[in-house]
Amino acid sequence: MYIDLYERIWMWAGVAIIAMFLGVMIVPAVVMAINPPSHVETVDPAALSSHPEFASGAITPRDDGSVVVSVVASTFAYGPDPIEVPANKPITFRITSSDVMHGFQVVGTNVNAMAIPGYVSQLTYTFPRAGEYLVTCNEYCGLYHHAMVGKLIVR
Ligand SMILES: [Cu+2]
Secondary structure (H helix, E strand, O other): OOOOHHHHHHHHHHHHHHHHHHHHHHHHHHHOOOOOHHHOOEOOHHHHHHOOOOOOOOEEEOOOOOEEEEEEEEOOEEEOOOEEEOOOOEEEEEEEEOOOOEEEEEOOOOOEEEEOEOEOEEEEEEOOOOEEEEEEOOOOOOOOHHHOEEEEEEO
């Protein structure tokens, strides 16, 4: 079968691009063991109401001044809401969902994680100054997704 030179060049360019994209995903995952943090820790989404950490939507201060915020996202709200944390202290967010996939984004910061039922997403952020922040869901989760907002108050 005759294939024109330019056609062959484009075919191999396509194969090279696909191989490069696969490499960008596979090398960090396999060689460097870089995986989404949510794949590390699991939790039973059906038992969150009796879970020692997530049942009450706790905001837990540690001895060193840092704070752990355990967030449960559910259609169409966050618990706890509002979240009150101190400024200039490391805030560790531990986020999960009780029903469908949600997002947890603190607008204007780098705090942005998926809330996946069955998994715990964890990230740490230090708010440099006091203020009020909007928390929004950025994963489409249902009819009132657009109304799924929370408030985060930094004191
Ligand atoms: Cu949503």
